[in-house]
Amino acid sequence: MHLLSLGVLFKAFSLPEFGFSRKETVAATFAASQKTLAFGLPMINTVFEGSPYMALYCAPLMLVHPLQLILGSMFVPALSRYVESEDGQNKK
Numbered sequence: 001m002h003l004l005s006l007g008v009l010f011k012a013f014s015l016p017e018f019g020f021s022r023k024e025t026v027a028a029t030f031a032a033s034q035k036t037l038a039f040g041l042p043m044i045n046t047v048f049e050g051s052p053y054m055a056l057y058c059a060p061l062m063l064v065h066p067l068q069l070i071l072g073s074m075f076v077p078a079l080s081r082y083v084e085s086e087d088g089q090n091k092k
Contacts, residue, residue: 002068005033006075022086026079030072037065 009032012018013025020028040061048057 022083034068
């Protein structure tokens with residue numbers, strides 16, 4: 001699901017209608033798809049305050065966050081080449 005969201009967001013932000021540079025496309029893709037523990041845990045605590053099942057509600061987020069980091073790091077070499085190819089075109 002995360003890979004699908006990365007792909008869809010990357011394609012959407014790459015559309016010429018948005019006018020994003022390649023650097024901005026990569027930044028927007030990750031900013032829109034990544035959800036952190038710092039954002040999720042306070043929200044879960046607010047929504048399910050006082051619930052005896054708080055640990056069960058937090059468990060999926062505790063597993064998904066590291067997975068997002070690992071998957072995102074796998075794309076760094078390809079995205080670096082993508083950004084660098086724009087820089088090479090601009091210098092010509």
